Amino acid sequence: MRIALCGGTGDIGEGLALRFAYDTDHEVLIGSRDPEKARTKAEEYETDLDGRGTGTTIKGFENAMAADRADVVVLAVPPYHVRDTVGSIADRLDSETILVSPAVGMQRDESGLHYNRPSAGSVTEMVAETAPEDVPVVGAFHSLSAGKLANLDVELDEDTLLVGDDEDALDVVRPLADGIEGLRALSAGSLENAAEVESLTPLLINLAANNDLHDVGVRFE
């Protein structure tokens, strides 16, 4: 399968790119608004993986070109760029392309980070609102620490929560997430359940800060 990481030059994009490339046989494409930056980063990731004896090819493209080639498009961009990014790739999407949303809106005050719920209900629902109607949207990977993902020396042992209304799309994304070693995908329900899933991210960051937990993840058991 081909996975495009739009915003794949950012920190969560880097982490997912490296894990997918290292742990699975899927083809990873790096997308960026700036194709030159995408190519440079893709080469960096290849070099990192080469150093680990994994001769994987990772290619960089402008976001729409990456999305055009992909079966699954991960919107690894900050929440305030989600609408623009979906708009810029919309005509490359169709019912055969799954859009995956890992972004979370947060705001900081003196008590730490808070979930900043968008008017759509959640960032994942905002993606579904913005994307062409026939494009299936799945929320996933919200609670993963970018730093931990990007450091392949760190063994993961945590859950990621999936939300979506399209069962076929969920059946594609679930094994994709489970394919990352040490990651377990759990079903958190429909798109309407995305707010509670996204709310976990500021909670995790606050817990890490308040309890000296480094790169904290979550397990449900």
Next chain:
Amino acid sequence: MRIALCGGTGDIGEGLALRFAYDTDHEVLIGSRDPEKARTKAEEYETDLDGRGTGTTIKGFENAMAADRADVVVLAVPPYHVRDTVGSIADRLDSETILVSPAVGMQRDESGLHYNRPSAGSVTEMVAETAPEDVPVVGAFHSLSAGKLANLDVELDEDTLLVGDDEDALDVVRPLADGIEGLRALSAGSLENAAEVESLTPLLINLAANNDLHDVGVRFE
């Protein structure tokens, strides 16, 4: 220390009463609007503990009488009874009594349970708004499964998240929570962080339903 469980005849009250009585040396008081019901339930809990060789005394009282005698008062009532319960015990509280709020407002639709955020921001903040100003309020025990707590044959291995603005009160509640075997208290910040903590509860219930996880708890690591 004396712990009063207002609404201690309900399911989360029962679970906390049994765990505190079995795992710690604290004195447990059961509160209810109906003192007769409180006494009957307290006797039931005593019988359960006697059967396990723990000769603990648990007494039942009307809520205000239980609160009057306690160092820590847990509001183990449904969210829609929280204001009334705090009102009914308010004149028995002072700066030496810590109010603990485990309640979560939820509503169900076809996609499962959702967090129902009260206008105060969270149930924990609603308690702080309703209680006399000098009474310290701590949010805790939100994500614990009542059924698992009440079954002493089940070993716990999960976290509970504390929120509060009063450090002295947190320093009392933290060891209280840690005193329950298999439970680890983590600091989730101030009262303003309570919404993200309370949001975990509908998420846990949905995850249990969607993934065949029974009495699911959460670990952050």
